[in-house]
Amino acid sequence: xxxxxxxxxxxxxxxxxxxxxxxxxxxxxxxxxxxxxxxxxxxxxxxxxxxxxxxxxxxxxxxxxxxxxxxxxxxxxxxxxxxxxxxxxxxxxxxxxxxxxxxxxxxxxxxxxxxxxxx
Amino acid sequence: xxxxxxxxxxxxxxxxxxxxxxxxxxxxxxxxxxxxxxxxxxxxxxxxxxxxxxxxxxxxxxxxxxxxxxxxxxxxxxxxxxxxxxxxxxxxxxxxxxxxxxxxxxxxxxxxxxxxxxxxxxxxxxxxxxxxxxxxxxxxxxxxxxxxxxxxxxxxxxxxxxxxxxxxxxxxxxxxxxxxxxxxxxxxxxxxxxxxxxxxxxxxxxxxxxxxxxxxxxxxxxxxxxxxxxxxxxxxxxxxxxxxxxxxxxxxxxxxxxxxxxxxxxxxxxxxxxxxxxxxxxxxxxxxxxxxxxxxx
Numbered sequence: 001x002x003x004x005x006x007x008x009x010x011x012x013x014x015x016x017x018x019x020x021x022x023x024x025x026x027x028x029x030x031x032x033x034x035x036x037x038x039x040x041x042x043x044x045x046x047x048x049x050x051x052x053x054x055x056x057x058x059x060x061x062x063x064x065x066x067x068x069x070x071x072x073x074x075x076x077x078x079x080x081x082x083x084x085x086x087x088x089x090x091x092x093x094x095x096x097x098x099x100x101x102x103x104x105x106x107x108x109x110x111x112x113x114x115x116x117x118x119x
Numbered sequence: 120x121x122x123x124x125x126x127x128x129x130x131x132x133x134x135x136x137x138x139x140x141x142x143x144x145x146x147x148x149x150x151x152x153x154x155x156x157x158x159x160x161x162x163x164x165x166x167x168x169x170x171x172x173x174x175x176x177x178x179x180x181x182x183x184x185x186x187x188x189x190x191x192x193x194x195x196x197x198x199x200x201x202x203x204x205x206x207x208x209x210x211x212x213x214x215x216x217x218x219x220x221x222x223x224x225x226x227x228x229x230x231x232x233x234x235x236x237x238x239x240x241x242x243x244x245x246x247x248x249x250x251x252x253x254x255x256x257x258x259x260x261x262x263x264x265x266x267x268x269x270x271x272x273x274x275x276x277x278x279x280x281x282x283x284x285x286x287x288x289x290x291x292x293x294x295x296x297x298x299x300x301x302x303x304x305x306x307x308x309x310x311x312x313x314x315x316x317x318x319x320x321x322x323x324x325x326x327x328x329x330x331x332x333x334x335x336x337x338x339x340x341x342x343x344x345x346x347x348x349x350x351x352x353x354x355x356x357x358x359x360x361x362x363x364x365x366x367x368x369x370x371x372x373x374x375x376x377x378x379x380x381x382x383x384x385x386x387x388x389x390x391x392x393x394x395x396x397x398x399x400x401x402x403x404x405x406x407x408x409x410x411x412x413x414x415x416x
Contacts, residue, residue: 035204074316
């Protein structure tokens with residue numbers, strides 16, 4: 001156990017991106033990060049299955065990416081910063097990602113914010 | 120001899136760059152953010168540093184988990200603006216300072232900070248998001264940038280104390296550089312936010328205010344904290360405030376905070392703070408910490 005993280009399990013709904021998660025989700029994080037390359041974005045838009053094949057994603061990983069299930073992807077091991085690239089390519093904003101992870105609609109989430117128009 | 124004339128702590132959330140690119144200054148929802156940076160931009164325009172040493176983190180953009188360095192320094196002549204999914208932002212490539220960067224790499228490795236060295240990699244919003252608020256870039260940037268990347272993404276992260284010590288080593292390295300250069304150190308990230316899991320959307324303004332106070336007066340207290348403490352108080356992604364510690368470590372004990380601003384509109388608390396070294400030419404705003412704060416609902 002990393003002594004710097006001792007007690008982190010007390011923070012509910014928090015999934016520290018550590019080496020175990022990184023190893024488990026290496027393929028999916030590589031796929032997500034690869035979306036910074038225009039050719040990969042184009043392939044993903046035109047033929048997602050071909051993009052998944054190229055990245056060697058498993059059936060479960062394809063399903064999670066396809067569903068844009070941000071919360072499940074985080075629990076699986078995707079890092080938020082790789083997911084952010086999929087969100088940008090998909091036209092999804094960060095407040096929308098956060099709302100979904102909290103199991104809220106965007107409108108419900110915005111009501112909890114100081115300046116709902118700032119997005 | 121090169122010398123450090125001041126320091127800046129700033130958030131680097133991508134929305135800061137987005138608000139700039141979309142020219143949101145006149146939008147009341149964004150005006151407080153722009154105004155918070157004005158005093159820092161004026162100070163930079165007045166003091167004209169030659170180089171910004173920028174402590175930042177890459178967001179799995181130019182570095183990936185096949186090799187994710189704990190610390191890395193960029194020594195290129197210039198750095199491209201990263202494409203993070205929407206194409207690069209429409210701003211000029213950043214100018215590096217290879218001579219100073221090489222000197223820092225040599226000095227730091229010889230001081231037992233074994234940094235990785237990178238060249239020719241794009242810089243992502245960790246650098247560029249706050250930079251457009253700080254420096255004008257038309258037709259080109261007014262100075263150079265030496266990026267020092269810190270892993271705050273994949274645990275194990277360097278400890279807060281290690282980050283503070285890195286800053287102290289950077290100070291010694293800058294002061295041993297023979298050429299006369301004015302250097303400003305910049306620490307980025309935070310403040311409170313959590314972008315993952317059911318706890319996403321967490322903020323803590325009370326902690327953020329305490330952090331802004333401690334970073335000036337008691338950086339040792341922050342250096343002694345564990346990552347789990349930062350995550351509990353400031354959210355899982357709020358841990359990245361450990362990148363303010365090398366900035367503070369590179370300043371003298373007597374450096375004073377002469378400006379701070381705090382704005383929490385949505386998911387990430389956006390803060391900027393300006394520190395000046397003692398003995399620096401005084402200016403009108405010195406001594407008065409101005410605050411543009413917006414308390415949470």
